[in-house]
Amino acid sequence: MIVPRWPLLATAVVAFGAWWMQAPPFTPVQPELFAAGGSFTNAWGDFDGDGDADLFVGFNGAANRLYRYTNGVFDDVAAAAGVADARPTRAAAWGDYDADGDPDLLVGFTPGQGGVLRLYRNDGGRFTDVTRAAGVAIDSGAVRQPAFVDVDGDGDLDLYVAFRDKPNVLLRNDDGRFLDVAPALGLADPRKSVGGVWFDMDGDGDLDLYQGNMDGDANALWRNDGARFTDVAEAAGVAWGGRTPNDKSNGTVRSCAADVNGDGRLDLVTANYGRNGVLLNRGGGRFEDVGAAWGLDMDGRFDSCALADFDNDGRIDLYLNGTVTGGTSYRDYLLRNTGSRFEDVTPDGIRALESDHGVQWHDYDGDGDADLALTGVQPTGMHLLLRNDLDAAARARSLRVRILDARGRATRAGATVLVSRGGTPLAAWLVDGGSGYDAQNDAALLVTLPSPDAVDIEVVAPSPSGVARTRLRGVTPGQWAGRTLEIRVP
Numbered sequence: 001m002i003v004p005r006w007p008l009l010a011t012a013v014v015a016f017g018a019w020w021m022q023a024p025p026f027t028p029v030q031p032e033l034f035a036a037g038g039s040f041t042n043a044w045g046d047f048d049g050d051g052d053a054d055l056f057v058g059f060n061g062a063a064n065r066l067y068r069y070t071n072g073v074f075d076d077v078a079a080a081a082g083v084a085d086a087r088p089t090r091a092a093a094w095g096d097y098d099a100d101g102d103p104d105l106l107v108g109f110t111p112g113q114g115g116v117l118r119l120y121r122n123d124g125g126r127f128t129d130v131t132r133a134a135g136v137a138i139d140s141g142a143v144r145q146p147a148f149v150d151v152d153g154d155g156d157l158d159l160y161v162a163f164r165d166k167p168n169v170l171l172r173n174d175d176g177r178f179l180d181v182a183p184a185l186g187l188a189d190p191r192k193s194v195g196g197v198w199f200d201m202d203g204d205g206d207l208d209l210y211q212g213n214m215d216g217d218a219n220a221l222w223r224n225d226g227a228r229f230t231d232v233a234e235a236a237g238v239a240w241g242g243r244t245p246n247d248k249s250n251g252t253v254r255s256c257a258a259d260v261n262g263d264g265r266l267d268l269v270t271a272n273y274g275r276n277g278v279l280l281n282r283g284g285g286r287f288e289d290v291g292a293a294w295g296l297d298m299d300g301r302f303d304s305c306a307l308a309d310f311d312n313d314g315r316i317d318l319y320l321n322g323t324v325t326g327g328t329s330y331r332d333y334l335l336r337n338t339g340s341r342f343e344d345v346t347p348d349g350i351r352a353l354e355s356d357h358g359v360q361w362h363d364y365d366g367d368g369d370a371d372l373a374l375t376g377v378q379p380t381g382m383h384l385l386l387r388n389d390l391d392a393a394a395r396a397r398s399l400r401v402r403i404l405d406a407r408g409r410a411t412r413a414g415a416t417v418l419v420s421r422g423g424t425p426l427a428a429w430l431v432d433g434g435s436g437y438d439a440q441n442d443a444a445l446l447v448t449l450p451s452p453d454a455v456d457i458e459v460v461a462p463s464p465s466g467v468a469r470t471r472l473r474g475v476t477p478g479q480w481a482g483r484t485l486e487i488r489v490p
Helices: 005-018
Strands: 026-028 039-045 054-059 065-070 073-076 089-095 104-109 117-123 126-129 143-149 158-163 169-174 177-180 193-199 208-213 220-224 229-231 251-258 267-275 277-283 286-289 299-308 317-322 333-337 342-344 359-362 371-375 383-388 398-405 416-421 424-430 445-448 455-463 466-475 484-489
Touching: 039 089, 039 359, 039 371, 054 089, 089 143, 089 158, 104 143, 158 193, 251 424, 267 317, 299 359, 317 359, 398 455, 416 445, 424 445, 455 484, 466 484
Parallel strands: 143 193, 193 251, 251 299, 398 484
Antiparallel strands: 026 383, 039 054, 054 065, 065 073, 089 104, 104 117, 117 126, 143 158, 158 169, 169 177, 193 208, 208 220, 208 251, 220 229, 251 267, 267 277, 267 299, 277 286, 299 317, 317 333, 333 342, 359 371, 371 383, 398 445, 416 424, 416 455, 455 466
């Protein structure tokens, strides 16, 4: 039985209050505004250039919303900005494809009049439809994960789009005009793809792709070999992402990357239909599935994973979305990273919310802790923003970091941020395109630390000449309280 949302929010507040011994309390933000159900995707991007990120939410036929954040308050400005499409929306991605300093917006729809992709160029806070002019018009297909990433390392953002029912595409950006090069590069994968994550899995400076597939199809780990991509998933130990091999009822909906065990290498987490996976990066292109040992091999139906350190102890935690399917609402999990496993600390209030697709962590208010945005497809469901209310001492153990190119543009999605102290790795963070359901962010990265002492930061990003690196030594979080540390990688 579905119950009204507002009592659930009240229940959530009470549950959070009783939960203080386990985790910081979360508080619903403007619940009268974040109220409509039937939402799939959410993504953060600073579309108006005021220094804080705004939130796009895609709905299942109702007008999409763009929440501008100004002076501590959100307002829906989608209609004025020109992005209030009332079409069933399944994907969203922010990315500065034209490298003019502001994020543009890609929206993916279910099939219908006007094609399944729409590219909006950001013209000073007002958006212009440039889909056909930019060469990204695709008439049909079940759109899933989009990502703006610089695949060829030439300094501009290319566009990757996964499809549930047709070969995936990689649109190479040549001076703002896109051309599909997936067939030539070996990426036109016809398997039933959903969520993918781009990261440098082998440390050679270019971006590789871990692609989750459904309906019993094996996942792909596409190693970037320059002129072509090679699927090395089987050899790397990630072909099934923790789920049962060749089971047509199983599949990987979303994959996420972060350093969950603090060894300085990016690991993988999978949200599956079936058992979930934790794939630890052992180096040399090999991963080990430790989902059972890490407590993540619960069997169910899960749509999304999102990694962030919600309690600022320096270890990267996990939010896992259950889905709503076949009359069953699979529960969500909020999981704390103990260093050797994920511990379930989900309060009853979150379990009752029936979020099932979009989940995004982002420090929207800039106070040094990760806040939580959720969406749900139930008509009386929710899209909800929960403010993380950590104490001041915990917030002081964080750094708000934005990775830019040499010209100050946000074209470095997929870069790795390595944090160490005295030569000892603390964690590796991915400048992720965004987790959630088929969404990509363009937002600052919140790096958390076990103490407020100084750390060294190294950023590694793709480059035409190989690996581009920028190193900063002796960075103290307290010096950057309330500000964003911008790191430029040539």
